[in-house]
Amino acid sequence: MATNYKPHLQYSDYHDLTEQIRFQSTDGKIWFAEQRMLLMQVSAMASFRRELVNTLGIERAKGFFLRMGYQSGLKDAELARKFRPHSNELDIFLVGPQMHSLKGMVKVKPIQIDLDHQKGHFYGELEWVDSFEVEICQTELGLIHEPACWSLLGYACAYSSSFMRREIIYREVSCRGCGDERCLIVGKPAEEWDDAELFKSYFKEDPIIEELYDLQSRLSSLQNDLDQQEGQYYGIGQSGAYKKVCKTIDKAAKGKVSVLLLGETGVGKEVIARSVHQRSERADKPFVAVNCAAIPPDLIEAELFGVEKGAYTGAHQARAGRFERANGGTIFLDEVIELPPRAQATLLRVLQEGELERVGDSHTRKIDVRVIAATNESLADAVEKGRFRADLYYRLNVFPVQIPPLRERQEDIPLLAEHFLRKSHHAYQKRTLGLSDKALELCLNYHWPGNIRELENVIERGVILTDSNESISQDALFAVSPEIIETSCDDRLNDFGTIVHGSDIATGGDWVSQILTSGVSLEEVENSLMRRAMDDAGQNVSEAARRLGLTRPALAYRLKKSGILEESEQH
Numbered sequence: 001m002a003t004n005y006k007p008h009l010q011y012s013d014y015h016d017l018t019e020q021i022r023f024q025s026t027d028g029k030i031w032f033a034e035q036r037m038l039l040m041q042v043s044a045m046a047s048f049r050r051e052l053v054n055t056l057g058i059e060r061a062k063g064f065f066l067r068m069g070y071q072s073g074l075k076d077a078e079l080a081r082k083f084r085p086h087s088n089e090l091d092i093f094l095v096g097p098q099m100h101s102l103k104g105m106v107k108v109k110p111i112q113i114d115l116d117h118q119k120g121h122f123y124g125e126l127e128w129v130d131s132f133e134v135e136i137c138q139t140e141l142g143l144i145h146e147p148a149c150w151s152l153l154g155y156a157c158a159y160s161s162s163f164m165r166r167e168i169i170y171r172e173v174s175c176r177g178c179g180d181e182r183c184l185i186v187g188k189p190a191e192e193w194d195d196a197e198l199f200k201s202y203f204k205e206d207p208i209i210e211e212l213y214d215l216q217s218r219l220s221s222l223q224n225d226l227d228q229q230e231g232q233y234y235g236i237g238q239s240g241a242y243k244k245v246c247k248t249i250d251k252a253a254k255g256k257v258s259v260l261l262l263g264e265t266g267v268g269k270e271v272i273a274r275s276v277h278q279r280s281e282r283a284d285k286p287f288v289a290v291n292c293a294a295i296p297p298d299l300i301e302a303e304l305f306g307v308e309k310g311a312y313t314g315a316h317q318a319r320a321g322r323f324e325r326a327n328g329g330t331i332f333l334d335e336v337i338e339l340p341p342r343a344q345a346t347l348l349r350v351l352q353e354g355e356l357e358r359v360g361d362s363h364t365r366k367i368d369v370r371v372i373a374a375t376n377e378s379l380a381d382a383v384e385k386g387r388f389r390a391d392l393y394y395r396l397n398v399f400p401v402q403i404p405p406l407r408e409r410q411e412d413i414p415l416l417a418e419h420f421l422r423k424s425h426h427a428y429q430k431r432t433l434g435l436s437d438k439a440l441e442l443c444l445n446y447h448w449p450g451n452i453r454e455l456e457n458v459i460e461r462g463v464i465l466t467d468s469n470e471s472i473s474q475d476a477l478f479a480v481s482p483e484i485i486e487t488s489c490d491d492r493l494n495d496f497g498t499i500v501h502g503s504d505i506a507t508g509g510d511w512v513s514q515i516l517t518s519g520v521s522l523e524e525v526e527n528s529l530m531r532r533a534m535d536d537a538g539q540n541v542s543e544a545a546r547r548l549g550l551t552r553p554a555l556a557y558r559l560k561k562s563g564i565l566e567e568s569e570q571h
Contacts, residue, residue, distance in 0.1 A: 016083050017095070017102055033079055034438030034473055037103075046136040062150050063202040065133075069154025070203060074433070076155075077162035078470050089115060096159040097126065106131045106152055106183075115164065120189070122164050128152060128183035137177040148177025153185065154203075160187055162469075169193055169200070235271040236419050239409035245272070245401060252399045253279035258351065260396045261374040263403035266453030269374040272403060273332040276372055285329030288322050293335040300343045305350075306358035323356060326369045336373040336396065337382055341389070347371075348392045371396070406448040406455060413443055413455070420456045424463035432463055436471040446482050527562050530555070534564065541565075 022031040030037040052061040073096070080095040093115060097108035107129040114123045128149060137148040147153075153170055160168035170187035174180035190196040237243070252259055253276050261269045270289055277287045295303050306321035323331060333339075339347065350356050351371060355364050373396045382388035406413065417435060425431050435443070439462070448454055461479075462472040474481070529548065537543035545555040559565035 014098060014102065017098060020083070029441075031438060033082075034436035034471070035075060035079075036437030036441070042132050042135060043139075045132070046140045049136055050140040058144070058146075063204075065150035066154035066157075066202045069151030069156075070158040072151070073155035073158030073160075074162055074469070075471070077159045078433070080159075080163065089117065093160075093163055096156075096163070100152070100155065104132070106133075106149070111184075117164065120164070120166050122160065122166075122168055122187065122189060124156075124160065124168075124170070124185075124187035126156075126185050126187075128185065131176070131183050134175070134177045134183065144178055146178055147172035147175035147183075149175060149183055149185075156185060156187060157203075169196055171199070235268055235275065236415050237409060237412040238415065239411045241404040241409045242412060245403055246275075248401055249276055250279065252276065252401075254281065256370055258370070258396050258398050259372045260379070260398075260400045261372065261403060262400055263374075263376060264405045264449075264451055265376045266451035267403045267405055268452050269403060270332060270334065272401070273330075273372045273374065277330040277332075277370075280330070280370070282329045282370060286326050287330050287332070288326040289332040289334065290322050291334045293338040297340045297343075300340060301346060302359045304343065305346055305356045306361075308358050308360040318358070321356075321358065323350060323367055323369055324365065327367055328369075330370045330372060333371060333373045335375060337375045337377050337379060337388060344389045344392050348389065348395060351392075351395045406451040410444055414440065416452060416455055417443060417459055420459040421463065423456075424460045427460075428463055430463065430468045432466045433469060433471040435462070435477075436473050439472055439474040439477055442474045442477065442482070523562075526558070527564065530559060530562065530564055534559070 020031075020033045021037075023029075024031070030039060049061070049065070052064060055061075056064070076096055076099045080092050083095055084092045090113065093113065094110070097110060100106055100108050109127040109129060110124075111127060112123065112125040114121065116122075131149045131152060133149045133152060137144060149172055153172055156170040157168060160170070167190040168187050169190045170185045171193070172183065172185050174182060174184045176183055190200070193199065237246075249259075249272060259273075259276060261272055263269055273289070274287060277283060290304065292300065302321065304321050304323055306324055307319060309318045333347075346356065350367060350369070354368065355366050357364055379388055379393050379397065383390045383393050406416075417440070421432070421434060443455070443458075450457070458477050459472075462476045465476040466472045530544070533544040533547045534541075537547060541556055541559065542552050545552045548555060550558075556565065
């Protein structure tokens, strides 16, 4: 359906856009929906632009700012239909010009807009009033010989192209930055411009940048090869806690000593084990990983140490066990605490004597295997309870290494997330725009009880649920939003463009309006308050009652009626 802009019509109300802005002043963050924003002086951007022009020249600097604006336009186009899902096409499209104005970049006055999604027709003519880039140009560079609104132009191209799902190119036909009376842009499909290919070259990476990236890629590849040869690859992480583990492992890798890896489920114990192997003199020999918890107890000895033909029903032929397959190399015994007593005794003999016997055999075989064991439970506690042999524990515990959980290496989360994004993009043959700023913020504040394995699963879910060329939202990551520690109250803009503090909102009753408009029932609100009070009080009913301003019998009655009391007793 064709839609036309009439000059006498006014913009739709900005309220649906301004209400998306949140200020977390105490945390130093500003949010627009799930995008993190910045407030910065135009003068700072002016200095930056001048430096780029002086360093790269006008043409290369122009390409840089066009590409920067292009990325911003893509992000806003993604949000447009989310903000106005039930509006007409023109009102949805005008989100872009309104966003440009809302961000303080320029006042946009549409002159003519004709768009028809079905036919792919588009024509846009808009005036830019008080462009921040013209102001920069006038203060830092003076009048130049060509239009100066580079990032604004890149934004318009990206936004309209994404909105129309075809390539739209805008040209600034007049600009105050080069002496014209006003800034005027015209947009239409790329094929309708005679010099489209020349203009599109600005959106390609600069040859110098490409060369630098190529050199960087080659250097990285060579470094990775070197790291693999030297066995120094330990996975992904730059945090102090993770680097400390890697340095500790370095000291043990060159020797033959048994290593015991300790840590919660999902922290990456097998990655560390492989790293020890790669770093050792056994790197060219086999690395065999065994999950002791995944093998039935009555088969574990046969799996680990081998079996002779006829040793038991079903043993139709002799076969080597995992230790024999790892001969000369390294065996990784994950969840070693799950080994049954007989298997523990046999493992002790292997460690002490360097020899084993297959199940059903009397012949002794010499074996040279380095053992790396791992557990997410305390072996010392298991020894005290008689669940694990003390002598085996002392053999395995020669070089213990504690691997930190993901919550203690927060700075590694973006690196790991990016790694799993690339992996999922390849697996599902699609490419998203990565995590939204709000989604990344959630990841950084989440407790991650499942550690790196949980992060990988969450990222994979996000990629599956997100369409190509869209950002992964926090809702796409988690089926149910996880509880995180709130560090501050959000400030927001009111209808008059004034910041309203979160504390003011709480005391002013706006939170009541939010609850009423959200569709949440009174029962759900009451249950949520009781659950939170019980959690904060450590499941102490008296303390929770005090926090809620109730008597203990009154709260106990409500807890029992709602079923919350039974839930707390189960936990």
